[in-house]
Amino acid sequence: xxxxxxxxxxxxxxxxxxxxxxxxxxxxxxxxxxxxxxxxxxxxxxxxxxxxxxxxxxxxxxxxxxxxxxxxxxxxxxxxxxxxxxxxxxxxxxxxxxxxxxxxxxxxxxxxxxxxxxxxxxxxxxxxxxxxxxxxxxxxxxxxxxxxxxxxxxxxxxxxxxxxxxxxxxxxxxxxxxxxxxxxxxxxxxxxxxxxxxxxxxxxxxxxxxxxxxxxxxxxxxxxxxxxxxxxxxxxxxxxxxxxxxxxxxxxxxxxx
Numbered sequence: 001x002x003x004x005x006x007x008x009x010x011x012x013x014x015x016x017x018x019x020x021x022x023x024x025x026x027x028x029x030x031x032x033x034x035x036x037x038x039x040x041x042x043x044x045x046x047x048x049x050x051x052x053x054x055x056x057x058x059x060x061x062x063x064x065x066x067x068x069x070x071x072x073x074x075x076x077x078x079x080x081x082x083x084x085x086x087x088x089x090x091x092x093x094x095x096x097x098x099x100x101x102x103x104x105x106x107x108x109x110x111x112x113x114x115x116x117x118x119x120x121x122x123x124x125x126x127x128x129x130x131x132x133x134x135x136x137x138x139x140x141x142x143x144x145x146x147x148x149x150x151x152x153x154x155x156x157x158x159x160x161x162x163x164x165x166x167x168x169x170x171x172x173x174x175x176x177x178x179x180x181x182x183x184x185x186x187x188x189x190x191x192x193x194x195x196x197x198x199x200x201x202x203x204x205x206x207x208x209x210x211x212x213x214x215x216x217x218x219x220x221x222x223x224x225x226x227x228x229x230x231x232x233x234x235x236x237x238x239x240x241x242x243x244x245x246x247x248x249x250x251x252x253x254x255x256x257x
Contacts, residue, residue, distance in 0.1 A: 225251060
């Protein structure tokens with residue numbers, strides 16, 4: 001028997017002592033948010049509609065998703081490559097993930113794309129994907145935090161970068177919105193038929209810079225809904241820490257396109 005098997009690296013309780021409540025505890029499933037999550041990811045087998053339409057758009061653009069095993073022949077006939085990068089609860093749920101994705105400093109967008117343009121210059125871009133026009137206030141704050149770090153990085157590349165990295169900068173950040181991807185999935189479910197991403201859904205999509213999306217979110221929206229979930233921090237204590245405008249409120253808005 002190996003030393004690792006003889007000596008536990010973590011203090012783990014015996015599974016025979018575990019109850020249903022304990023399983024929910026280490027999965028991070030509790031309250032209304034957990035009920036919605038379980039419904040969306042398990043019971044009705046809802047796909048990541050926006051991401052699947054994005055995957056189709058990449059295919060139409062001859063940009064290939066990087067597989068686990070590849071060589072140069074893998075990319076023959078393609079003009080670029082991309083990889084899914086963000087936290088994806090649809091295919092890889094993170095247990096108690098709200099403690100991780102609740103920190104804007106740990107947020108990264110859904111995809112990273114590298115491609116050659118018509119002048120054969122390398123272009124790099126992060127892409128966050130949405131399958132509807134509903135945008136959460138939390139998403140806006142996370143994307144603002146990411147854009148600030150990206151701007152700092154691009155400035156450092158421009159100021160001090162060697163040619164190997166400067167020739168690939170600046171790195172862009174876009175938000176791809178496929179406004180009817182999710183609604184079409186719900187329609188297909190209600191009509192008891194299979195949903196698949198289509199070129200029409202791709203053509204309906206729009207890509208925004210963050211400043212363009214923020215303008216839409218703040219000034220050009222049709223509806224606003226309050227979310228039941230709240231930020232997990234106490235307002236008074238956050239104000240004492242220096243976050244003078246802090247609010248635990250979360251909401252979403254349906255922007256106009």
